[in-house]
Amino acid sequence: MSDRMLNSLTFFSALGSGLIAGIFFAFSVFVMAALSRLPAAQGIAAMQSINVVILNTVFVVVFIGTALASVILAITSFFRWGEAGATYLLAGSLIYLIGSFMVTLVFNVPLNDALAAVDPNSADGADLWIRYNVSWTAWNHVRTLATIVALTSFIIAFRQWD
Template sequence: MPQYLIVVVYIFAVVSTGMMAGIYFIFSNTVMPALAGMAKAPAAEAMQLINRLILNPLFFVLFIGSALAGVTIVAFTLVGSGNLGGYIGLCAALLMVTTFISTIVFNVPLNNKLEEVELNMVEENEIWRLYLDSWVKWNHFRAWLSVISAILYSVEFVGFTH
């Protein structure tokens, strides 16, 4: 594989992973605490709207692209492509793939459950509290993995350029 292509994948991995870390961070740091401070039904309704709006082409490029970049970097490492694709990059890639998988396995099903809830029923049951507790826990997890992944990608890339 040409070295320039590996460099392009690493640059995309650093940028997309860093942007995903920022998205996850803003939810953990600001959005979810704000919603937790609201009445249940309006908070659940706001989160339903957020979940619908975030599913857009730019988000998918970053979300799926960061995972695909990670899988590509794992492949680079396994076949020993060039000077990039070392074990630091491999760790970064595996963390980012884990972030993608945890989103699909934990956060997306919670979003789907929340979408199915009748808003007039939110006040009578604990669905919002259960959603909030579990979703935020998994969001913290993916935020930290993304931050660590972006740092490791950067370390690998800086090591390559020096």
């Protein structure tokens, strides 16, 4: 991979990690707290709507695009092992892939699927909402921290090439 392509992909991954970190940060700091203050039926309905609306082209391109770029950068880091920034490139890539992408697929998406299947006005819905809020938010904190660390690693890798 050319240096120019590597720089561009690293920049894209840093930007993508930062954008995703901002989304996760907002949910960790105030969105979920605000939703939990609503009556269960309203909180469920709002989160169900968010989970549908977030699956738009821009979000998917940034979220999945950063994951794909991270795979390429992780592989590239092995071919450039020993060069400045390679360790940070690998770290940022793996942290994004595991702490953001995989945590989302393994933990947050199944929770979202369970919430999507519940009637917001039911007793089962109210019970699920309490468990959902605690578990989903805890895993979102993991994703927030992971994307911030990935962003930092990509920036450090990028800066070491100057």
